[in-house]
Amino acid sequence: MRLLTVNVVEKLIPGPKETGLTAIDKRPQVGRVHVGELGLAGDRVCDTKNHGGPDLALYAYAEEDAQWWAAELDREIPTGLFGENLRTEGVDVTGALLGEVWRIGDEVEVMVRAPRIPCITFQHRMQEPHWVKRFHQAGCPGAYLKVLRTGEIGAGDPVEVLSRPDHEVTIGHMFGAQDPAKMQRMLDSGVDLMDELRGIAERVAARG
Numbered sequence: 001m002r003l004l005t006v007n008v009v010e011k012l013i014p015g016p017k018e019t020g021l022t023a024i025d026k027r028p029q030v031g032r033v034h035v036g037e038l039g040l041a042g043d044r045v046c047d048t049k050n051h052g053g054p055d056l057a058l059y060a061y062a063e064e065d066a067q068w069w070a071a072e073l074d075r076e077i078p079t080g081l082f083g084e085n086l087r088t089e090g091v092d093v094t095g096a097l098l099g100e101v102w103r104i105g106d107e108v109e110v111m112v113r114a115p116r117i118p119c120i121t122f123q124h125r126m127q128e129p130h131w132v133k134r135f136h137q138a139g140c141p142g143a144y145l146k147v148l149r150t151g152e153i154g155a156g157d158p159v160e161v162l163s164r165p166d167h168e169v170t171i172g173h174m175f176g177a178q179d180p181a182k183m184q185r186m187l188d189s190g191v192d193l194m195d196e197l198r199g200i201a202e203r204v205a206a207r208g
Contacts, residue, residue: 001090001159003104004063006033007080008043016124021046024125026080028087032154035108037147040085047121054146055113055194060086061142062093068140073128083122084142091159094140094172099165099191107151109162113194115141115175141175165191169201180208 007026015022023044034041038057045052061084066077079087086104100112118135128134135141167186173179174197184205186193193201 001088001161003153003155003157003159004087004089005029005079005155006040006153007085007087008033008040010080012044012046015046015121022121022125024083024121026083026085028079028155032152034150034152035104035147036150039147043085050119056144057147058085058110058145059116059142060084060088060091060093060145061116062091062140063087063089065094065140065142069138072138081125082142083125086145088159093143095170096143097164097167098169098171098174098186098193098197099167101148101162102145103160103162105151105153105157107149108147108153109149110145110147111192112143112171113146114144114197115171116144117141117175136175139172139176141171143171165189167191174200178204180205184208 005028007028009023010025010027012021012023013025014020015024023046035058037054038052040058061082066087070077096112098112098114101109102112103109118132122135123131167189168182169186173182183201187201187205
């Protein structure tokens with residue numbers, strides 16, 4: 001398991017929202033990049049209402065899922081096209097549990113926090129018909145990560161799973177069909193959750 005690339009914004013480009021510009025255009029960096037509590041050095045967030053902050057500091061997407069999309073769409077999916085900061089190889093991003101902790105390289109530690117929810121900026125970026133719906137249906141959204149330990153990372157760094165919480169709710173489960181029993185077990189496990197996801201889990205569990 002390793003990082004293929006570390007990506008930061010190349011330039012701000014016009015987007016569809018009232019914020020005017022978007023920082024979705026990420027490109028791979030040469031050398032090592034510092035990771036702080038709010039993400040990568042040199043990166044930007046334009047729509048601070050819906051993106052960024054400690055819980056959404058980094059966005060990881062799997063090379064395997066990108067290659068699936070490349071075949072599905074019959075086009076290249078170069079690293080950074082989805083706005084991801086980290087393109088991984090050999091990491092089961094969709095199968096990662098909420099609250100799972102990874103070490104990247106020798107220093108950086110991150111916690112899996114939430115699936116990516118596609119928005120109109122992503123639709124605008126891709127220029128594919130019904131993109132948001134198709135992205136949902138595919139069920140491989142990538143994962144937002146919280147930085148627990150800062151440091152430097154670079155392409156080729158190993159990714160190691162340090163710990164997994166005692167529940168069954170993966171990035172894929174949270175993004176797709178949400179099972180009440182699994183949500184209740186996640187809540188009972190005491191795992192650290194974002195407030196928004198905890199609220200969703202409580203509502204789904206109550207239906208069970």
